[in-house]
Structures are given as C-alpha cells and as structure tokens.
Amino acid sequence: MKKYFTIIITLSMVITASAQQSLFGGEQIVSPEIHANNSVTFKVNAPNAKEVKLAGEWMPSEGWTPGLASMQEDENGIWSFTTETLEPELYSYSFVIDGFKTTDPNNPFIVRDVASVMNIFIVGGQQADLYKVNNVPHGTVARRWYNSPSLDKTRRLTIYTPPGYENSSEKYPVLYLLHGAGGDEEAWITLGRTAQILDNLIAQGKAKPMIVVMPNGNVIQDAAPGEGTDGFYKPQFMVPKTMDGIYEASFPDIMKFVESNYRVKAEKASRAIAGLSMGGFHSLHISRYYPNTFDYVGLFSAAILPNQDVSHQVYQNIDGTLKAQLENGYQLYWIGMGKTDFLYDAGKQYREKLDSMEMKYTYRESEGGHIWRNWRVYLSEFVPLLFK
Amino acid sequence: MKKYFTIIITLSMVITASAQQSLFGGEQIVSPEIHANNSVTFKVNAPNAKEVKLAGEWMPSEGWTPGLASMQEDENGIWSFTTETLEPELYSYSFVIDGFKTTDPNNPFIVRDVASVMNIFIVGGQQADLYKVNNVPHGTVARRWYNSPSLDKTRRLTIYTPPGYENSSEKYPVLYLLHGAGGDEEAWITLGRTAQILDNLIAQGKAKPMIVVMPNGNVIQDAAPGEGTDGFYKPQFMVPKTMDGIYEASFPDIMKFVESNYRVKAEKASRAIAGLSMGGFHSLHISRYYPNTFDYVGLFSAAILPNQDVSHQVYQNIDGTLKAQLENGYQLYWIGMGKTDFLYDAGKQYREKLDSMEMKYTYRESEGGHIWRNWRVYLSEFVPLLFK
Numbered sequence: 001m002k003k004y005f006t007i008i009i010t011l012s013m014v015i016t017a018s019a020q021q022s023l024f025g026g027e028q029i030v031s032p033e034i035h036a037n038n039s040v041t042f043k044v045n046a047p048n049a050k051e052v053k054l055a056g057e058w059m060p061s062e063g064w065t066p067g068l069a070s071m072q073e074d075e076n077g078i079w080s081f082t083t084e085t086l087e088p089e090l091y092s093y094s095f096v097i098d099g100f101k102t103t104d105p106n107n108p109f110i111v112r113d114v115a116s117v118m119n120i121f122i123v124g125g126q127q128a129d130l131y132k133v134n135n136v137p138h139g140t141v142a143r144r145w146y147n148s149p150s151l152d153k154t155r156r157l158t159i160y161t162p163p164g165y166e167n168s169s170e171k172y173p174v175l176y177l178l179h180g181a182g183g184d185e186e187a188w189i190t191l192g193r194t195a196q197i198l199d200n201l202i203a204q205g206k207a208k209p210m211i212v213v214m215p216n217g218n219v220i221q222d223a224a225p226g227e228g229t230d231g232f233y234k235p236q237f238m239v240p241k242t243m244d245g246i247y248e249a250s251f252p253d254i255m256k257f258v259e260s261n262y263r264v265k266a267e268k269a270s271r272a273i274a275g276l277s278m279g280g281f282h283s284l285h286i287s288r289y290y291p292n293t294f295d296y297v298g299l300f301s302a303a304i305l306p307n308q309d310v311s312h313q314v315y316q317n318i319d320g321t322l323k324a325q326l327e328n329g330y331q332l333y334w335i336g337m338g339k340t341d342f343l344y345d346a347g348k349q350y351r352e353k354l355d356s357m358e359m360k361y362t363y364r365e366s367e368g369g370h371i372w373r374n375w376r377v378y379l380s381e382f383v384p385l386l387f388k
Numbered sequence: 389m390k391k392y393f394t395i396i397i398t399l400s401m402v403i404t405a406s407a408q409q410s411l412f413g414g415e416q417i418v419s420p421e422i423h424a425n426n427s428v429t430f431k432v433n434a435p436n437a438k439e440v441k442l443a444g445e446w447m448p449s450e451g452w453t454p455g456l457a458s459m460q461e462d463e464n465g466i467w468s469f470t471t472e473t474l475e476p477e478l479y480s481y482s483f484v485i486d487g488f489k490t491t492d493p494n495n496p497f498i499v500r501d502v503a504s505v506m507n508i509f510i511v512g513g514q515q516a517d518l519y520k521v522n523n524v525p526h527g528t529v530a531r532r533w534y535n536s537p538s539l540d541k542t543r544r545l546t547i548y549t550p551p552g553y554e555n556s557s558e559k560y561p562v563l564y565l566l567h568g569a570g571g572d573e574e575a576w577i578t579l580g581r582t583a584q585i586l587d588n589l590i591a592q593g594k595a596k597p598m599i600v601v602m603p604n605g606n607v608i609q610d611a612a613p614g615e616g617t618d619g620f621y622k623p624q625f626m627v628p629k630t631m632d633g634i635y636e637a638s639f640p641d642i643m644k645f646v647e648s649n650y651r652v653k654a655e656k657a658s659r660a661i662a663g664l665s666m667g668g669f670h671s672l673h674i675s676r677y678y679p680n681t682f683d684y685v686g687l688f689s690a691a692i693l694p695n696q697d698v699s700h701q702v703y704q705n706i707d708g709t710l711k712a713q714l715e716n717g718y719q720l721y722w723i724g725m726g727k728t729d730f731l732y733d734a735g736k737q738y739r740e741k742l743d744s745m746e747m748k749y750t751y752r753e754s755e756g757g758h759i760w761r762n763w764r765v766y767l768s769e770f771v772p773l774l775f776k
Binding site: 048097115117144225 | 418
C-alpha cells in the first residue's frame, strides 16, 4: 500500500514551517531567554527600525509610565537587551519600535489587562514558584454560565475546583474572588495565576482545598469582552454601573448558583470574599450588606467608599451594617495595601474608622502600588488563612 | 462619614485611563470597525512609520504567504485601510509596519496558532453566526487534568459539556475532537470556536446535546505550551513523537477518564472521533486500531499515512484493521478536504483505497486549502450528523 500513498506529510510540514518563518521573519529567535543567573535577554528582528526600546514592569517607572531600556542592534537587524539579575516574579513587558508599542512576536504568552495586551514571562524561585504549573495535583478550571434573576441575565463566571473535587463526596469551602475596574471573570485566572497559586498552596499543605469562584462584576456585561453576546469590542476601564450597588445587591444570585451546583459547605464559616481594587470595594460592601454571611473578608488595594452621588440602598447605613458585621462576628478581615498605591490614604482612613469601631483586621503593607504583583502576593498570603 | 473619606476613586480611575492612553498612544482608536455593509476599516497609530501594510487572511495569498494591502496615512500619523464588503466569517489579520509584523494594539482579541499570535474579528451573518456567542443556552468549558498511565503523565484536556448537563441525570454521547500539528488542547476551543458552534447548533435543534473532548495529541507535553510543567516556551510546529503511534495506542486512557468521570453513554453508537490534519490522521488510525469503538469518524483535511520509517504496531496491518472496522460496521465515515489543500492528492488516494474496499464514506469537498476556515465549516457540518 505504501507505494500508492506517498509520504508527503513530514516534508509538507517542514515546508510550511519554513515558509511561515521566512514570511514574517525572526521566527528562529528565542525571546525572552532567561539565563541561569536570572538575567533575561530580549530579542526582536526589526532591521528597518531606528530605535527599539523595551518596556518592562520591573524597571523604575514614573507613575503609570513604565521605564524604558534602549535595545542594541546587531549587523543582522536583530535588536537585543539583557537585564541585570531579576528577582523571582511574573513580569510583563512590551517593545516600543520607533515609538510604536508592540508585543514580542517570538513570545506567544500574552495577557490582556483591560484593552491592552502584554507579553509575560516568569523568573522562577521563591514566591514566583507559586505562579508556575508545577508537578502537583491540578484543580479544574471551568467557565460556566449561571442565571442571575436580579440582573435578568445569564452570566459567565470562572470557577476553580480543587484537585480531587470530582472524585470525592466531600463538601468544600468557597472563596469568592472579585476583579478590579476594567477586569472581568478572566482577570484573576490569567493575570492573577489563581489556579497555579491554589494548586501549589494546596499541594504544600498551606491552604485547605477550596473552590474559588471568579465572577464578572460588571453588571452590564453577560461575560468578559469577546466571551459574551456583545461580541468583540474594545474593553473599557470605566464600565458603567460597576460601583453603584447593583452588583452587590445581586450577589446572592451567584452564591445561590454555586451552593446549588457544587458540593459546598453553605455556611458562613466556609465562605470567604476578597477582591482587588474595585473588587475590594465590592467585597467590603457585600460583606457588610449581608453582614452574617462571610467569615473571611479580603480587601486587596481596595477602593473604599462609593461616590457621593450614588444613592443605592446598598450604600445606606454603612456604619450600621459594619457594626452588625462586627457583632455577628467573623474570623478574618484582611487588608493589603501597597505603600505607593494611589488608594493608600483612603485605605488608611478606612483602617482608622475600623480602629475607632474596634473592628479587628489584619493589615499587610507591601512595597509598590496598584499592581498585579501585589495582588498575587496578597492572594497567596490570604488563602492560607482561610477556613482554619 | 463622607467628609472623612474623600471620594477619589472615580477621579483616580479617569487619571489612570488617560495616562495609559497618552503613554502608548492610539488608545482612542477603534480597530477593526465593521461597517453596516460588512466592509471593515483598520486603523493604527504609527506616525514614525514609512510603510504600513495589512495582512488579512481574506486577501488573495500565494501559498502560505498572505496577501498584503497598503494602508494610507493621515495627517496625524494614523494609518487606515477599508476593505470591500467581506463575506461572513471569522478572520485573522496582522499589521506589517516597516516590515515588522505586529498585532493591532487596539484589538485585544488574539489567538495563538502554533507560535504566532494574530488578531481576530467576526463579520456576522450566515455560517459566521455559528461562531458568535448568541443569546442561547451555553455549555460549560473546563480544563481538566487526567491520568494517562500509558504515558506515565498527568495530562490536560479541554472538555465541553452541553447546556443542562450539570442539572440532569441523562447520559450523553461523546465527540473526541483532535487538533493538528503544532496545536494542542487549546486549538479547537479558540481557533475552532467549538463551544460557540455546539451551543448554537444545539439551540437550533440541529445537533444532539453532546460532550466534546479536546485532548492534547502531543505525547511529550502534559499540556499546551504555557499551561504545563514545561512552563512558557516557544511552541513548535513539529513536536516530536506526534505521529509515531504512541498517542493512538494511549488513547484509551482518555476514553477511560471521560467514561468514568462524566455521565456518558459508553458505547460505540455514542462515540465519535474527528480531527483536523494530524488530528485526522490520529482519528483514522485510532478508529481502525480500535475497530469496534466509534460509530462516527471525521477526517478533516487529514494527513493520511505514517512515515515509512515508523514501525509502531499501531501502523501494522492497516488494511486488516480497516477491514475489521468495515465488517464491525459504523454509521458515518466523513471526509472533508479543500480543493487546494496540499494533502488533496493523498486524500484522493485514500478515498480510492476506501472505494476499492467498498468502505462507505461521505465526502465533502470545499474551496480553499489547509485552513481553519474549512475546519470550522467541517465541524459545523459533521456535528449535526452525529448520534442520530
């Protein structure tokens, strides 16, 4: 039979690969290349460029403007730059070619943050090993749709179930983990490395096996941009109706879905809620508006109080509901904030308020500002404290 | 209380968004913009560029080299190009700025194909409406890890369960859907739009509710690049050990996992296997090597026969096992091929072989070549024929 069926497959594949390489150039390049000493070399093939810069989040920045490093061109038009030794971390970066911001064409690992995409890489070791897929049991990550009667929508969420969930009859505790402004149900699972952090902490015996629910906090969306019925559209940082009480009021729809579709311990002692920035705001207000529902609350770089012109009932009687939350009791009220966060002062005032109420909390102050690096750290410190 | 807690949140967010915009430029641009007549305008802010081209997969190409269109610069350094009316389809594209291939910084919707990333957009209507998230019940998409004793690995797969699966006691049929060379368990769910196609066909009553299992056919990987213990590395088109029999021989590990972890009808009449290119090759060989296992087989632009120097037992006695498959009976042996596919002749010879054996098949010939556009069409035509 072989004589009839010429074996052209392998050859064709080689031709294809070569053609694609010559077409767009640079495909033989490896970038980034992480060296043994944790310095990193970036390369890009841009022979027509006059100036190529590297924008990396590890470089000193001014406010929201990242630091830039000049890349050097070799005789073949390949620009490169090698960093000093980098600390273990998950980093994002971009190239700026003649003033045009672009992704690294040799690195397909890309994350979206609001409407921007950036390449990422991991320098391993220490904390950053929590962000890697290690040879440990892995949980399941599912995107599911649930009914939200309060919002009259079917909506999408991301849910992590821990290793062993499917082959057990055990009931699990639940962490509700909320994203910031401009984020959605994809934020924590991508930029936040939630599945990797949970897999690793559980494998190390540092965290209890738990379910992590990552809902979408933008009530006008049924799903993340590109994943819902609104199709592909440019994501916005300022999504309407995100901090006006509707989401907080509708939150029981999510809990009801989770508690009737998963084997969970449907009790206060087995519920945690945490979020970053706007998600910290949501966590603050949901946990006091339903003041006997969560034994664990995490505010990561939280936005604190609603705009004064927002009159939703969720934001009425804040003092009274906080007091009820205090009197009902809770196990942990955890606050994380970066020293240079633009929300630092608001957070400080809120802590003073809690102090004045004698409402106990755990406070973690970190270096840096309003950045994912901090939120991954906060998550990995918060999770081991839950459900003990 | 309000006087103590200044409401800086909204203001801060606006500042942040503005700073990010001014930093990298062009953030006010909408690209692509799909007009009412289905022409599409692309824009990019590149004031320092001498030449900007658009590479779109709808443009006439030469072999693997896509067509290019020259974009025009306005007085502000914004380059643009408007297409003619495009047929409904999911399209990919890139920009080429002074010879440098780049993604569109104003379109965060990006798919990876092997090591390349490309922007995508959908021109709706007709067939392309199957690729959209419509207002219909949605299935669940999960990434799960399973044990493969044959490969001595825990491996990752993508699994689609149909709407209603979780709230039913019904048992479902299963389609195993295999990717091509350079692909992995992410290929069908991203480029293939499998979840959208299934959701829509099921909602229209054209397909039976079914489970779709999208495993990883590269036996040296535990997961897609970036999703497994090998970390972030540059994906290759030619992954070793992909077409040498090991995967086919190990396939029962996947079936065993699915059939013991999901409510499925574990019977030949409720099993289908299909794949594109290398996945068609795998489907061909798995279905005849286990010749009484699948009632439905789909070969989409299939690579056909193994390299002559591959001696794995899976590829011994091909004629005998095909004959056994024929004699055991099956419901559907479906072959799809594009007229300009580089595998066209190999496919023709294989059909002649089936003819000579009087082994019935359904043949679908389409325009075009070895492209995702065809594979999405084949999937959407194949799925309605299953489990009737």
